[in-house]
Amino acid sequence: MSLVRELFSKMNRAIPEVEKPKQMPSLKEKLLWTAIVLLVYFFLTEVPLYGLPRGGLDYLAELRVIFAGAQGSIVELGIGPIVTAGIVLELLVGSKIIQLDLTDPEDRKFFQEAQRVAAIFFILFETSAYAIGGRFGSLTMEQTLLAIAQLSLGSFLLMMLDDLVSKWGIGSGISLFILAGVAQRVLWGALSPKTTQGRYVGVIPALLTEGAGALYRGYLPDLLGLIATFVVFIAVVWAYEVKINVPIAHTMYGGYRT
Structure with missing residues (x-):
């Protein structure tokens, strides 16, 4: 188990991470960072996927608002891979397949590191399955790799924004993105x-x-x-x-x- 912990720790150190504040941010600072993240999120939802056809089946059309994704953008998958990684690890820990005591600081730290590594894995896995599965129709090898790269970048940026909100903002980035997506859809449908x-x-x-x-x-x-x-x-x-x-x-x- 110690070797596994060391391996995950090394992989986690290779993943960029938002630095924790040295002191607790004020409410004004938290609101500012939350607003900045929200603006960046809305900007990402408007960044289109480059060099890909618009055909194909949209598998996540009905779940778009839950996953906080935007059709045709680099954040099309939204928070799906990040949430999936967390759910899978929670199930593994809850079923005792992975023996962890989340009340113990060391085990909690390892769980968080494993969650970040698992999120990267699911980002690569889901974007690959999404691109190869026909979402954008029939693609060449170059277009498939381009789709995987862009979708992976979008999901990774959402993971970083979630980390930023958790440390510098208010609440959770995932909850913020879902709220923003729901509010955007309600306002669009109304006005x-x-x-x-x-x-x-x-x-x-x-x-x-x-x-x-x-x-x-x-x-x-x-x-x-x-x-x-x-x-x-x-x-x-x-x-x-x-x-x-x-x-x-x-x-x-x-x-x-x-």
Whole structure:
């Protein structure tokens, strides 16, 4: 096990890492770094994949908002490889296949190192499978390597941004990217002035032009979906804040209840 730890430690040192702050950043600094990361993320979602056809099947179309990816950009895979690496390691540790005590600082450090190495592995694995699997249609060898390189770069940059938010910003970069993707989609669905088949895509422009017809529009964003989104959001926030006091009886203290 010591040899495995040493191997992962060496591989982890070869991976670039964001330096930890020497002292706790102020709230203003955290907000600034979080905003910078958010702007960089939105910029990456607009960087298109170079030299690749636009055909092929989009396997992640329905999961795009969960993975915080952007179709046709270098971050098309989003946080998928990073999250997959974390889930796999958690399962291996939880099932005792890998013997680690995460309450022990040394084991916790090794777990974090292994997670970074595993993230690189899954980035290379998933981008290769994505490019070879027909997402961009039939590709030459040069185009396949180009797709793997660009998608890997995008996922790696997201991993670094997640590391930056964790150490210098507020919360988790992964949560931030998911929130940004959801907010972007909701705002686009509500305010988009783009038209298709003579109808506005955005709910608000459609409400102004179609009236009650904007309540339900089938394949287009509609008022019913927008209302449901806010209802679910409020319900989740309420459920998260609900606290229930459960009485506990201590038999060794004569049934004393707390």
